[in-house]
Amino acid sequence: MSATNPCVTCGACCANFRVSFYWAEGNDAPNGYVPAELTEQINSFYRCMRGTNSSTPRCVALQGDIGGVVGCSIYGDRPSPCRDFAISLDGSNPACDRARAKYGMAPLITIQEVA
Numbered sequence: 001m002s003a004t005n006p007c008v009t010c011g012a013c014c015a016n017f018r019v020s021f022y023w024a025e026g027n028d029a030p031n032g033y034v035p036a037e038l039t040e041q042i043n044s045f046y047r048c049m050r051g052t053n054s055s056t057p058r059c060v061a062l063q064g065d066i067g068g069v070v071g072c073s074i075y076g077d078r079p080s081p082c083r084d085f086a087i088s089l090d091g092s093n094p095a096c097d098r099a100r101a102k103y104g105m106a107p108l109i110t111i112q113e114v115a
């Protein structure tokens, strides 16, 4: 992420959902890459990022303060849901907007419109 990416001053999606994915994305599987020690088993097929299987989720890999300066400590090895989650620059991902709202941050499309 670049210094101008709004995600580096957000992080809300890393503390809003259960981040679950196929177990074999873990690095204890032959072609896996996500640090397995940072994950929790859900069932025979799925695991999740530790800290996200909670009513107050916060991924164990999230560094910093939400809405301040944040970072993912395993960015290059993050699981598929994190790679697939789209930033809502144009309002196209309501889940991003909802995550930001939970932490008192406006939808990015609104911020861009007034900038």
Ligand code: SF4
Binding pocket: 006, 007, 008, 010, 011, 012, 013, 014, 085, 086, 087, 088, 095, 096, 097, 099, 100, 108
């Ligand atoms: S909630 Fe949206 S803006 Fe915030 S870190 Fe996630 S994708 Fe980026």
Ligand code: SF4
Binding pocket: 013, 014, 015, 019, 049, 059, 060, 061, 062, 063, 071, 072, 073, 074, 075, 078, 079, 082
């Ligand atoms: S692995 Fe990284 S990008 Fe994915 S939820 Fe955790 S902190 Fe966020």
